[in-house]
Amino acid sequence: MPEGDNVWQAATRMHAALAGKRLAQTDFRVPAFATLDLAGWTVLEVVSRGKHLLHRLTPPEAADPSAGSAPLSIHSHLKMEGSWQVYGNGERWRKPAHTARAVLRAEDGTSAVGFSLGVLEVIPTAEEHSVVGHLGPDLLGPDWDPDAAEANLRAQPERPIGLALLDQRNLAGVGNIYRNEVCFLMRVHPATPVSAVPDLPGLVAMAQRLLEVNRNRGARNTTGGFGPRGDSWVYGRAGQPCRRCRTRIQHGLLGEPSVAASSGAAVQRERDIYFCPRCQPAPQGWSSERAS
Ligand SMILES: [Zn+2]
Secondary structure, three states, X not given: OOOHHHHHHXXXXXHHHHOOOEEEEEEEOOHHHOOOOOOOOXXXXXXEEOOEEEEEEEOOOOOOHHHOOOOEEEEEEOOOOOEEXXXXXXXXXXXXXXXXXXXXXXXXXXXXXXXXXXXXXXXXHHHOHHHHOOOOOEOOOOOOOHHHHHHHHHOOOOOEHHHHOOOOOOOEOOOHHHHHHHHHHOOOOOOOEHHHOOOHHHHHHHHHHHHHHXXXXXXXXXXXXXXXXXXXXXXXXXXXXXXXXXXXOEEEEEOOOHHHHHOOOOOOOOEEEEEOOOOOOOOOOOOOOOOO
C-alpha cells in the first residue's frame, strides 16, 4: 500500500513532466469518463493531498471567453495496487496495458499513465473539497498542522494509536509501514490507546519527520543505516532480532474493535503490525494469541 511519501513523489514527478504543457490526448478507461476528451486542456499543476492525487487542468482558450468552462481536476487514489508513471515520447510502458486507467499525453509526447488506480474521477477544481476535504492535516502538505493532528487523534482517546494513525481524517499520509516504524521509534505498542501514549506530540512530530526525510529518497529507509537490508526497524522483520535489544520482533494483526464499527468510525480491516515485545510492551488486555 502506498504511503504519503510515494504519493508525494508521484505528484512531484508528474508535475515536473507535465506542468505548463497542453494535452494532446487523454484516455480515461473507466465507464463514467470513457467519453471524456481533455485534449487542448493545459496541466496547471499536479499535487498530492495525503494519499490522493490531483491533476489540475485549465480549459482551452475559447474563442468566446464567456463560453469558457471552469478548471477541472483529475482526482485519483492509488489504493493498494495503483501507480502513476511518466513516459517519454514513444517509451514502452512498464506495466500491462490492460491495467491502464488513465493516459494523459502532452503535445511534446511526454505522458503520464495511471495503472490500477483505486479511484479515478474528473471533477471541477472548485469542488476538490468534496473528495479531500475530509482529510486531516497533510504530513507533507502546505497545511501541515501538528496541533490539529494531535487534537484529531485525541478526539478518540480509547482508539489504538496504530489504527488512529492510519485514519486519514486524523492526519493524512501515514500508511502501514510508517505507523509500525513510528510506534517502534516512540516505544509504543500499536494497540496502545491514544490516551495512554506518553508523548503524543513527539509521536506526531516523528511521523512527519520520517515522511519528510524520505520524500526525496529513492528507496524508503526509516533507520538511516544498517546497510542495504536495514531499511526498517520492525516492519517486515518478524522473527528477526530487534535492532535495539535483540528480542525477536513479533507480527500480529490489529483491527477495529466491533464497537467502533457501530459508532460510525472508519472501519479498517485488520492489518499487519510488527513490534518488539520488549521495547514496546503491549497494553494490558491486548491479546497476543493472534500474534506470531
Ligand atoms: Zn527491542
